[in-house]
Amino acid sequence: MAVPVTAPERPVRAVSPRHFVRLKLRVLGNNFRGQAWRIGLFVLGVLFALWFAATGFILLAAPGLADETRYALMTAAFGGALLTLGWLLLPLVFFGVDETLDPARFALLPLSRRTLVTGLLAAALVSVPVLATAITAAGLVVTAGALGGWSAALVGALGVVGGLLVCVAGARALTSAFATMLRSRRVRDLAAVLLAVLAAMLGPLQLFVVAAVRQADWDRLTGVARVIGWTPFGAPWTVGVDVAQGRPVVAVVKLLITAATVGVLLLWWSRSLESAMVGAASAGPARAPRGVVGGAAAQLFPRAVGWVRRDRFGALVARECRYWWRDARRRANLITVAVVGVFVPVMVNLGGASFAVEGGTTFGESAADASPVLVSISMAFVGVLASVTLANQFGFDGSAYAANVVAGVPGRVELRARMTAFSLYVVPILAVIVVVLAFLLGRPEWLGAMAGALFAAYGCGLAINGFVSVLGAYSLPETSNPFAMNTGAGIAKSLYTLVSMVSATVAAVPFVVAAALLGDVWLWLALPAGLAYGAGAALLGAYLAGDALDRRQPELLAAVTPTR
Amino acid sequence: MLAGAGYRRTMTDQPPALSLRGLAKRFDTKIAVAGVDLAVPTGSFYGLLGPNGAGKTTTLSMAVGLLRPDAGEARVLGYDVWADPVRAKSLLGVMPDGVRLFDRLSGAELLAYHGLLRGMDPAVVDQRATELLDVLALSDAGRTLVVDYSAGMKKKIGLACALLHGPRLLVLDEPFEAVDPVSAALIRDILHRYVTGGGTVIFSSHVMEVVERLCSHVAILADGRIKRVGTLAEVRGERSLEEVFVEVVGGRTATGQELSWLSR
Numbered sequence A: 001m002a003v004p005v006t007a008p009e010r011p012v013r014a015v016s017p018r019h020f021v022r023l024k025l026r027v028l029g030n031n032f033r034g035q036a037w038r039i040g041l042f043v044l045g046v047l048f049a050l051w052f053a054a055t056g057f058i059l060l061a062a063p064g065l066a067d068e069t070r071y072a073l074m075t076a077a078f079g080g081a082l083l084t085l086g087w088l089l090l091p092l093v094f095f096g097v098d099e100t101l102d103p104a105r106f107a108l109l110p111l112s113r114r115t116l117v118t119g120l121l122a123a124a125l126v127s128v129p130v131l132a133t134a135i136t137a138a139g140l141v142v143t144a145g146a147l148g149g150w151s152a153a154l155v156g157a158l159g160v161v162g163g164l165l166v167c168v169a170g171a172r173a174l175t176s177a178f179a180t181m182l183r184s185r186r187v188r189d190l191a192a193v194l195l196a197v198l199a200a201m202l203g204p205l206q207l208f209v210v211a212a213v214r215q216a217d218w219d220r221l222t223g224v225a226r227v228i229g230w231t232p233f234g235a236p237w238t239v240g241v242d243v244a245q246g247r248p249v250v251a252v253v254k255l256l257i258t259a260a261t262v263g264v265l266l267l268w269w270s271r272s273l274e275s276a277m278v279g280a281a282s283a284g285p286a287r288a289p290r291g292v293v294g295g296a297a298a299q300l301f302p303r304a305v306g307w308v309r310r311d312r313f314g315a316l317v318a319r320e321c322r323y324w325w326r327d328a329r330r331r332a333n334l335i336t337v338a339v340v341g342v343f344v345p346v347m348v349n350l351g352g353a354s355f356a357v358e359g360g361t362t363f364g365e366s367a368a369d370a371s372p373v374l375v376s377i378s379m380a381f382v383g384v385l386a387s388v389t390l391a392n393q394f395g396f397d398g399s400a401y402a403a404n405v406v407a408g409v410p411g412r413v414e415l416r417a418r419m420t421a422f423s424l425y426v427v428p429i430l431a432v433i434v435v436v437l438a439f440l441l442g443r444p445e446w447l448g449a450m451a452g453a454l455f456a457a458y459g460c461g462l463a464i465n466g467f468v469s470v471l472g473a474y475s476l477p478e479t480s481n482p483f484a485m486n487t488g489a490g491i492a493k494s495l496y497t498l499v500s501m502v503s504a505t506v507a508a509v510p511f512v513v514a515a516a517l518l519g520d521v522w523l524w525l526a527l528p529a530g531l532a533y534g535a536g537a538a539l540l541g542a543y544l545a546g547d548a549l550d551r552r553q554p555e556l557l558a559a560v561t562p563t564r
Numbered sequence B: 001m002l003a004g005a006g007y008r009r010t011m012t013d014q015p016p017a018l019s020l021r022g023l024a025k026r027f028d029t030k031i032a033v034a035g036v037d038l039a040v041p042t043g044s045f046y047g048l049l050g051p052n053g054a055g056k057t058t059t060l061s062m063a064v065g066l067l068r069p070d071a072g073e074a075r076v077l078g079y080d081v082w083a084d085p086v087r088a089k090s091l092l093g094v095m096p097d098g099v100r101l102f103d104r105l106s107g108a109e110l111l112a113y114h115g116l117l118r119g120m121d122p123a124v125v126d127q128r129a130t131e132l133l134d135v136l137a138l139s140d141a142g143r144t145l146v147v148d149y150s151a152g153m154k155k156k157i158g159l160a161c162a163l164l165h166g167p168r169l170l171v172l173d174e175p176f177e178a179v180d181p182v183s184a185a186l187i188r189d190i191l192h193r194y195v196t197g198g199g200t201v202i203f204s205s206h207v208m209e210v211v212e213r214l215c216s217h218v219a220i221l222a223d224g225r226i227k228r229v230g231t232l233a234e235v236r237g238e239r240s241l242e243e244v245f246v247e248v249v250g251g252r253t254a255t256g257q258e259l260s261w262l263s264r
Helices: A017-032 A036-065 A069-095 A113-125 A128-183 A188-215 A218-230 A235-244 A248-278 A296-300 A312-326 A328-359 A363-367 A372-407 A411-440 A444-471 A489-517 A520-551 A553-560 B003-008 B056-064 B085-090 B107-117 B122-135 B151-163 B181-196 B208-214 B232-236 B241-249
Strands: B018-027 B030-040 B045-049 B071-076 B092-095 B169-173 B200-205 B217-222 B225-231
Touching (some): A017 A036, A017 A113, A036 A069, A036 A128, A036 A489, A069 A128, A069 A218, A069 A235, A113 A128, A113 A248, A128 A248, A218 A235, A218 A248, A296 A312, A296 B107, A296 B122, A312 A328, A312 A372, A312 B107, A328 A372, A328 A411, A372 A444, A372 A489, A372 A520, A372 A553, A372 B107, A411 A444, A411 A520, A444 A489, A444 A520, A489 A520, A520 A553, B018 B056, B030 B056, B030 B071, B030 B217, B030 B225, B045 B181, B045 B208, B056 B071, B056 B169, B056 B200, B071 B085, B085 B092, B092 B151, B107 B122, B107 B151, B122 B151, B151 B181, B169 B181, B181 B200, B181 B208, B208 B232, B208 B241, B217 B232, B217 B241, B225 B232, B225 B241, B232 B241
Parallel strands (some): B045 B200, B045 B217, B092 B169, B169 B200
Antiparallel strands (some): B018 B030, B018 B071, B217 B225
16 A cells, blocks of 8 residues: 555654755766766767757747747747657657656655655756756747747746646656556556557657648648647647737646646656555566476476477577566567557658648559668668667676576577577567558568568667677666666667667668669569578677677676666 | 686595685775685585675675686686686586576576576476475475565575586575575575585575584685684684674674663
8 A cells, every 4th residue: 555654753854855856966976986987978968968959949949039920839839749749758668767766765764645756756857858858948938038028938938847847747657657557467468558559649640740741731730739739748838939929818728737737647656656666576466376387397488489499598598588578678678669660660651651642642653652762771770670679688687697697608599599589579570560561552562672671680780789788788777667777878778779770770781772773673582682681690690799798798797787 | 728727636636616716806996805715625514704795795706707806716626717617617506695586487487497508408407396396395386486486485496596407516695694494494404415415515694503503614704805714613613603703803892872862
């Protein structure tokens, strides 16, 4: 139930959000102590964030500086909504949330839920992404000020603060809720579906925006912007413009909407926070002891990999297979692969088509937009993206990896087994994606070229990420929240992802070039060539990275062991 | 590089089950282990005693190949752990402390994993796993995942994993920590039988009673150095082990003045 603590006497000094902020800063500072590379990573992250923030600032401030009243509302509504959406979805599909202050650690302290939530929110506000978002959103204040003077700027600033609160509280509430769902074994499938639907919603939205922009029907766009401005996504960001354009009542109502949204989000967060605090100790309810079938070895191997030999390689594959499903963190990653894998190529290749349908042209005409080259590129992207999941594969294991070090598992066997197990899940997913996409495009004859590019890129990605996982491993916090990241790990993750994406893409370039140059012959040649290329790359990667692993097993273990 | 490592073995006298020479490790500015020499004779039941933070875990981790030492060497039955890890590790059974098991597996699955990882025959793995689970009273857990085990059960399954491949040397870090008396007695019995059967055990602990009851040899480690070493009788002398330990480590006792607010 609730926090199992009753306060026996009144605390002398009340705990305020200030304490949480100071605690977070202290933890951050201590993380940096004596770790030059962490400071470097942090500075790099700050620079990136500032660069993005400056770009965003200029974009949002442009209507004000250019004195373009027409675009002001549109920029505020679309820009703001995009920011909010990014805050809500990116932690789920990619970045995770910074759990420098893990809620579970406060479980034993006599703190009221209200104190805890406001405190954690205040601490969450002290972060680089929030700073970057604030700088970006300051562009809106500039616009409002340029168009409507001081009063508009002031209201705009108020709105921006509200918008930031919506972003942070929303991100926390959403990840916390999903973490709770993913943790309990009963509803995890439901959570997976929900996550998929959520991400899939991005697709139509993006299509809609692309279509609207291409159409350049400004009146219609302004209408959409007005509607968005009334939703929690746009409300806080548009109040400044509203005041500037002489609609103070609207601004007040929108501020109320914002406040209500923040309130609801915080309530939601505090609900799931409680279960996160209490449920942190165990990963879920014990499963009912079922009848034990067969010997120990037979139990280890899931039925799907029953064909694997019962040796070292087989044991590793079987254990990895079990882990990809049983470990909430890994499962969340798998779901991400499936969702992003469906949604990126659909976006890239069908974007034009849907516009054309809306615009009244025939479908066939627009499908000519998509070419084997474009399709190959998008499929290669999906393949690389899927393999990037393994970039910190040893981090998933944490200190449990010690078992493999003690047993002296050769690095090559280890990496080959991990690639195999992951592929057992991912290759079927990728295959389905290719087939579905080929038929959606109405181009089944491209199937071979698409699959070829996909698997070539996937194999290259496996190889590169073999190296990344051995050389650049980092520890993940031992909490039950699969979205939790250590401070600074988000930057490391982005960096490694970038590195592996770029190198894997380079390795897969021959396939795109071949698709462009060889024409129809390629459509038939691509699949066998791609499979061979991908498999060869993966094996070579395992061979070379395995050597590196043999040399640095203890260092790797130290890198993935969470410091306590 | 790997080939010549085993030649240091002399044919006349058997090498010690575990020999550490000048092992040292520094973390940033803190020296965790400052040159440890230790020879664990074959067939001995060796206790490594030390207060918290003395460097026990660091020493044992370096001895079994989990942590690379800054200096020094570790040999298991003559095979260098760092130069010839395959040979050395095949003779070793290890139960680390503060390290998670692959706990999203059930007990039987975990044992099968460890056995196959050691290159054992699946039939043998099945037979030994069943036996171990029975003896350690873990068969009732069935398909419960190790993550849902109690602390004592986790220690027992960890011990089972270390024993499964029939190692010649067992290295156990805090095997009796957080274990209830019944499980502790069971673990003691099994270890005793293992030593009687010709195996060697070295384990770390800070519980004097256990060490006094079990061990043939004792080493006291404090501040990263071996302070006392020898057979139990040699180290203990006429006094109790606890007295020697407190004297060596240099503790302080409460005078009764401080913490006055604790009493009402």
